[in-house]
Amino acid sequence: HQLIGGSENADECAEGSDDCHIDALCQNTPNSYNCICKPGYTGDGKQCEGKFMSPNASWAFVSLLPLIPCFPAVSVCVCPDVDECLDNNGGCQQVCVNTMGSYECQCKDGFFLSDNQHTCIHRSDESCAVNNGGCDRTCKDTATGVRCSCPVGFTLQPDGKTCKDIDECEENNGGCDHFCRNTVGSFECSCQKGYKLLTDERTCKDIDECSFERTCDHTCINYPGSFECLCNKGYILYGLTHCGDVDECSINNGSCEYGCLNTQGSYECVCPPGQKLHWNKKDCIEAVKCLPNGKPAPRAQLVCTKSGDAEVCSLSCPSNALFLADSENYTLSCGVPIQPDPLAPPIKQKAKFKIKDAKCHLSPRTGQFPCTDDCQVTFVNLKCDSSKKRRRGRKSPSKEVSLITAEFEMEMKEEEASDSCNIDCVRDKMRQKLQIAMRTLRKSINKQQFYIQFSGTEYEVAQKPSRIPEGADTCSTGQVFQDGKCVSCGAGTFYSGEQEQCVQCPPGTYQDMEGQLSCEPCPSTExxxxxxxKNVSQCGGQCPAGQFSTDGFRPCQLCPLGSYQPEPGRVLCFPCGGGLMTKYEASVTFRDCEAKVHCAPGHYYNSSTHRCIRCPAGTYQSEFGQNYCINCPGNTTTDFDGATNVSHCKNQMCGGELGDYTGYIESPNYPGDYPSNVDCVWTIIPPHKRRILIVVPEIFLPIEDECGDVLVMRKSAVPTSITTYETCQTYERPIAFTSRSRRLWIQFKSNEGNSGKGFQVPYVTYDEDYQQLIEDIVRDGRLYASENHQEILKDKKLIKALFDVLAHPQNYFKYTSAESKEMFPRSFIKLLRSKVTRFLRPYS
Structure with missing residues (x-):
């Protein structure tokens, strides 16, 4: 077939300007060219079709060769390869290369193959204007022809045209500290859980979870990639980060002989009327019982004298004194409270004294006040409270005021009555004597002439600022200045006013509290x-566990068969109950009692019925063979009975009305597993002309429950109201969205099936004038495309900073440009900046 066209003497085939089919050959002619289909093809040269396979018969082969050996038993005929290059060089202008079943044309150096795949073009004739110069990406015209190049993240292939993505992760992990993920034209670093990617987008740094608000209820310890919460003494951990009070009274009655009273962080044993606590704070003894050495209890002594016009009072405290102090207050107890006697009740007097321009502070005083027996008091409780009172007028400085509350108690004895002065007469005289002493005390306090004697040192009760050297660091009594702060003297020591430092308790004494001014004598004389x-048990001489004595000290007796004692220094042993016997004498635990059955964790042994009973809901038992269950800490409870661990105790509190500029909602017991059968409802009512932005960093709801646990956010409680968000599955990929309604009704419901970590979802309210901008940001897929961006929405510090600016735009100036670059990746800043600029200058 002949095509008429082209310019005179032009070689269209060589120039590649012919219009021949890819399976046709181009033959140049004077003033024109011919297109001829290749052997094995039919057509007019512009369109060529193969004739090897019949369209109607799949196994009909038509061969151009005279002989093709095919045998009847063979289902497929094997045809020899045709070397197309033998026939007119395969139609190639320069080099023809035969391949199995086909062939290809190639060009010599300085030429490149045209689009018809047969003719060659000289490189000096190529141009970026034609087919991008054959370049895959960037084309540039140069004096020697086109030059192809590739963008960052790609490499130019040997053909000089094609670009191939570089896998940066193959070399040195892409420079990433932890994980490297290759992307088209780039790569992305990410970090292990518990680490944060820095703004260099390579380095991983440990997240200090302890620097966040509300990470732990009490003490937080940060570890590389993790953290740990610890609780103060008397509290136990639940829900991974929360601390609840331990109900020690549920643990075998707190090991108290009589009654047990639980308190926050501790507990107290109580005794019946007529008895008092033993020094071990567990057993009860007769109230009139004398100390081991037979001496009466030391008394406090109030001494007031007049020297000229000055009234001076001094309070001398015995050794059994209690001192508690902080920066602005202290409480001092001297002596032992009197056990009430109905025939001769004690005389009590209470008074308050105000000292102006003074601060509560016990300061050691040189020189001691002489002691007399003028006024012995059995018990004194002295409390000093400092507070600043603002004077009238805005610019007037605050005024320091110290208020001292003193309670004195004097003992009445029947034997002091006589024929000339009966018991009422004695009472009147003693009350009068105490009232006179109180009046004198008031005068001495007003003139700062009131002193307290403690363990051989005398202290001033309240001190005016003029007595404190300017610039001096002053700590409360019982504290010393260390490492730039005031620290209380620890247990096992006391504060010495003479030496102005903490001193170790000498042998034969102990101190189990901090910040005390003296040590208590050990009960044992041996x-x-x-x-x-640091406690009585370190005094030595007590009976060991499994033994007892009348005073808790040696000589001791073994606990008889059928009883046990787990603690040292006790005056009794606990019976096994129910007629049970122990395997041997001197048993130290209930598990030594020969129970009828050995109870598994989650159960307790009932000595009356001799059966194992499941621990009721709200209690747990993690050990074998115990006769009690422990109450769950704080306000927690369990989802079921028979709990075996404190981790089964969960806080069920949730819900409420929220209206602040920022806040959060979280599943009950978060970050521990949420309880079953809860129904939590929150309502977010933003201030006037403000809208709500929600960020869900991650949410953990087990899909196995078939949507039994659901979080839903909508306009109101009505099911048909506008819904903003609803899920019943786990999503670790964060999402941010704006509320579709001005207020939000949020509900979280769980069934009694599987449980999970739940969620902590922060929110912020913003000015409705920014609605278009906020929606533009949160709906942009680039906000979530990068793992780095996703981690921003999970970073509590960064979310807090973003919310701070959204809630109060003027706070933007708190974050300088340099700080922002250190906090957020460049790509994130670029994304936000472009949107803010477009919002503020829409027509620029």
């Missing part, structure tokens, strides 16, 4: 104990 004893 064992001297150790220096720095």
């Amino acid at each position: 064992g001297q104990g150790i220096a720095g004893a």
Whole structure:
């Protein structure tokens, strides 16, 4: 077939300007060219079709060769390869290369193959204007022809045209500290859980979870990639980060002989009328019982004298004194409270004294006040409270005021009555004597002439600022200045006013509290104990566990069969109950009692019925063979009975009305597993002309429950109201969205099936004038496309900073440009900046 066209003497085939089919050959002619289909093809040269396969018969082969050996038993005929290059060089202008079943044309150096795949074009004739110069990406015209190049993240292939993505992760992990993920034309670093990617987008840094608000209820310890919460003494951990009070009274009655009273962080044993607590704070003894050495209890002594016009009072405290102090207050108890006697009740007097321009502070005083027996008091409770009172007028400085509350108690004895002065007469005289002492005390306090004697040192009760050297660091009594702060003297020591430092308790004494001014004598007269004893048990001489005595000290007796004692220094042993016997004498635990059955964790042994009973809901038992269950800490409870661990105790509190500029909602017991059968409802009512933005960093709801646990956010409680968000599955990919209604009704319901970590969802309210901008940001897929961006929405500090600016735009100036670059990745800043600029200058 002949095509008429082209310019005179032009070689269209060589120039590649012919219009021949890819399976046709181009033959140049004077003033024109011919297109001829290749062997094995039919057509007019512009369109060529193969004739090897008949369209109607799949196994009909038509061969151009005279002989093709095919045998009847063979279902497929094997045809030899045709070397197309033998026939007119395969139609190639320069080089023809035969391949199995086909062939290809190639060009010599300085030429490149045209689009018809047969003719060659000289490189000096190519141009970026034609087919981008054959370049895959960027084309540039140069004096020697076109030059192809590739963008960052790609490499130019040997053909000089094609660009191939570079896998940066193959070399040195892409420079990433932890994980490297290759992307088209780039790569992305990410970090292990518990680490944060820095703004260099390579380095991973440990997240200090302890720097966040509300990470732990009490003490937080940060570890590389993790953290741990610890609770104060008397509290136990639940829900991974929360601390609840331990109900020690549920643990075998707190090991108290009689009654047990639980308190926050501690507990107290109580005794019946006519008895008092033993020094071990567990057993009860007769109230009139004398100390081991037979001496009466030391008394406090109030001494007031007049020297000229000055009234001076001094309070001398015995050794059994209690001192508690902080920066602005202290409480001092001297002596032992009197056990009420109906025939001769004690005389009590209470008074308050105000000292102007003074601060509560016990300061050591040189020189001691002489002691007399003028006024002995059995018990004194002295409390000093400092507070600043603002004077009238805005610019007037605050005024320091110290208020001292003193309670004195004097003991009445029947034997002091006589024929000339009966018991009422004695009472009147003693009350009058105490009232006179109180009046004198008031005068001495007003003139700052009131002193307290403690363990051989005398202290001033309240001190005016003029007595404190300017610039001096002053700590409360019982504290010393260390490492730039005031620290209380620890247990096993006391504060010495003479030495102005913490001193170790000498042998034969102990101190189990902090910030005290003296040490208590050990109850035993035999064992001297150790220096720095922190409790009575370190005094030495007590009966060991499994033994007892009348005073808790040696000589001791073994606990008889059928009883046990787990603690040292006790005056009794606990019976096994129910007629049970122990395997041997001196048993130390109930598990030594020969129970009829050995109870598994989650159960307790009932000594009356001799059966194992499941721990009721709200209690747990993690050990074998116990006769009690422990109450769940704080306000937590369990989802079921028979709980075996404190982790089964969960806080069920949730819901409420929210209206602040920022806040959060979280599943009950978060970050621990949420309880079953809860129904939490929150309502977010933003201030006037403000809208709500929600960020869900991650949410954990088990899909196995078939949507039994659901979080839904909508306009109101009506099911048909506008819904903003609803899910019943786990999503670790964050999402941000604006509320579709001005207020939000949020509900979280769980069934009694599987449980999970739940969620903590922060929210912020913003000015409705920014609605278009906020929606533009949160609906942009680039906000979530990068793992780095996703981590921003999970980072509590960064979310707080973003919310701070959204809630109060003027706070933007708190974050300088340099700080922002250190906080957020460049790509994130670029994304936000472009949107804010377009919002503020829409027509620029």
